[in-house]
Amino acid sequence: xxxxxxxxxxxxxxxxxxxxxxxxxxxxxxxxxxxxxxxxxxxxxxxxxxxxxxxxxxxxxxxxxxxxxxxxxxxxxxxxxxxxxxxxxxxxxxxxxxxxxxxxxxxxxxxxxxxxxxxxxxxxxxxxxxxxxxxxxxxxxxxxxxxxxxxxxxxxxxxxxxxxxxxxxxxxxxxxxxxxxxxxxxxxxxxxxxxxxxxxxxxxxxxxxxxxxxxxxxxxxxxxxxxxxxxxxxxxxxxxxxxxxxxxxxxxxxxxxxxxxxxxxxxxxxxxxxxxxxxxxxxxxxxxxxx
Amino acid sequence: xxxxxxxxxxxxxxxxxxxxxxxxxxxxxxxxxxxxxxxxxxxxxxxxxxxxxxxxxxxxxxxxxxxxxxxxxxxxxxxxxxxxxxxxxxxxxxxxxxxxxxxxxxxxxxxxxxxxxxxxxxxxxxxxxxxxxxxxxxxxxxxxxxxxxxxxxxxxxxxxxxxxxxxxxxxxxxxxxxxxxxxxxxxxxxxxxxxxxxxxxxxxxxxxxxxxxxxxxxxxxxxxxxxxxxxxxxxxxxxxxxxxxxxxxxxxxxxxxxx
Numbered sequence: 001x002x003x004x005x006x007x008x009x010x011x012x013x014x015x016x017x018x019x020x021x022x023x024x025x026x027x028x029x030x031x032x033x034x035x036x037x038x039x040x041x042x043x044x045x046x047x048x049x050x051x052x053x054x055x056x057x058x059x060x061x062x063x064x065x066x067x068x069x070x071x072x073x074x075x076x077x078x079x080x081x082x083x084x085x086x087x088x089x090x091x092x093x094x095x096x097x098x099x100x101x102x103x104x105x106x107x108x109x110x111x112x113x114x115x116x117x118x119x120x121x122x123x124x125x126x127x128x129x130x131x132x133x134x135x136x137x138x139x140x141x142x143x144x145x146x147x148x149x150x151x152x153x154x155x156x157x158x159x160x161x162x163x164x165x166x167x168x169x170x171x172x173x174x175x176x177x178x179x180x181x182x183x184x185x186x187x188x189x190x191x192x193x194x195x196x197x198x199x200x201x202x203x204x205x206x207x208x209x210x211x212x213x214x215x216x217x218x219x220x221x222x223x224x225x226x227x228x229x230x231x232x233x234x235x236x237x238x239x240x241x242x243x244x245x246x247x248x249x250x251x252x253x254x255x256x257x258x259x260x261x262x263x264x265x266x267x268x269x270x271x272x273x274x275x276x277x278x279x280x281x282x283x284x285x286x287x288x289x290x291x
Numbered sequence: 292x293x294x295x296x297x298x299x300x301x302x303x304x305x306x307x308x309x310x311x312x313x314x315x316x317x318x319x320x321x322x323x324x325x326x327x328x329x330x331x332x333x334x335x336x337x338x339x340x341x342x343x344x345x346x347x348x349x350x351x352x353x354x355x356x357x358x359x360x361x362x363x364x365x366x367x368x369x370x371x372x373x374x375x376x377x378x379x380x381x382x383x384x385x386x387x388x389x390x391x392x393x394x395x396x397x398x399x400x401x402x403x404x405x406x407x408x409x410x411x412x413x414x415x416x417x418x419x420x421x422x423x424x425x426x427x428x429x430x431x432x433x434x435x436x437x438x439x440x441x442x443x444x445x446x447x448x449x450x451x452x453x454x455x456x457x458x459x460x461x462x463x464x465x466x467x468x469x470x471x472x473x474x475x476x477x478x479x480x481x482x483x484x485x486x487x488x489x490x491x492x493x494x495x496x497x498x499x500x501x502x503x504x505x506x507x508x509x510x511x512x513x514x515x516x517x518x519x520x521x522x523x524x525x526x527x528x529x530x531x532x533x534x535x536x537x538x539x540x541x542x543x544x545x546x547x548x549x550x
Contacts, residue, residue: 186377189349193375194395195368204394208385287385288426 101164109172175217179210303354314507338508374443389423502542512542
């Protein structure tokens, strides 16, 4: 409970900043309208106008909140949670390709890490390419991947998953290489004195030792995977998804819609990272490694 | 009692470093008989740990010969001829004490019932019965080191190699563990190689004390202990004990003077 006050203070400060920003960014449009109508705006009237514009430059929190409620809770109340206008529907689409890409990315990351740790040639040859792969802007490469996969008649969901995978395998490789190498010299010598095979050393020492590293990577990986999914939806917007909502919003200047999709994506990311955190706590506790 | 378990002839090991070759071991000749308790003592850099690691096939000598149970260290390691205790207990935090002791047994393919039986046996041997379900962090440093000794005893190795196993523990715990180790040695009749920094520890435990000196690492003196096999802690105050300790100290000083 001691933490409530500082947390609330930060939240309040953020809202104050947001409202302040909304007034600053939207006031020009308010004055423009007033000038054209030939009326003089007092400061209070100006502030009031910036809070209620239809297409504000920066929508204030309550507008975004109202839009969020309209496209989630209100939809559920009317039994239309999966209507195409619902953020739950779009969130679900984003979630599916995020999770698909994350699962494949994690699998690929772990396999690459195992190869890199056990094979010197792979360590020298593959690692630089993995790092190079992440220096390419995903926005540039995503449409190309989509086009190539579409021409190969690959399902859209998989095409989006591939982009998520492209972003999420990297933190897993880096974390797992470090984790699988975390056993020290003494522990490796000890395995040698027991004449343990490489497989035994892997299953009984390297893999369990890497667990804490894996979970740290998974948290970064799933957030990256969500970004991949949103970026992929910009190229495959016909299927919907939070990315598609942002794109459509930007076409029509619907800033409120963009912001509510943004908040929905952030919430989704927070929920996913939290569930990995939970999985981490449970697993490490069962392994006797809880901090 | 007189068959040789470990035999080194003109054993040398030179590390090639950027600053030129380092002679970790030079012309080491030593025979260790079955059932002996041999301590290796000397200042750091004298090669005592390196010598032990050569016996365990953790280092490869660059000259001379060494046999363990009449075969090369590599063959001895592959036939799991020895248990090795490191300076740190090195217990896996994700395994219970019982699970840690079971680890080498799992690797060596003992049956489940046999594993359970052996874990129970060695836990009693190091006086840790009842702790098999505890995790390492729930035990004190001394208890952890006892568990790591239990782990090295769990499989049928006739040789126990110990690299400063009590180096990180305080004096009181150390005395207690030394007493226990002697009792354990008497009961199991294993051949023990023991690296230490401490003169009293070496004299108290050993039937044979190998004094080593650095640059190049070599044997300065080999002292056969005249102490009886039955050794209460008070034996450390007898003139006989003090005389042996004196000879060890002389050996260390000599090695240092021309080093």
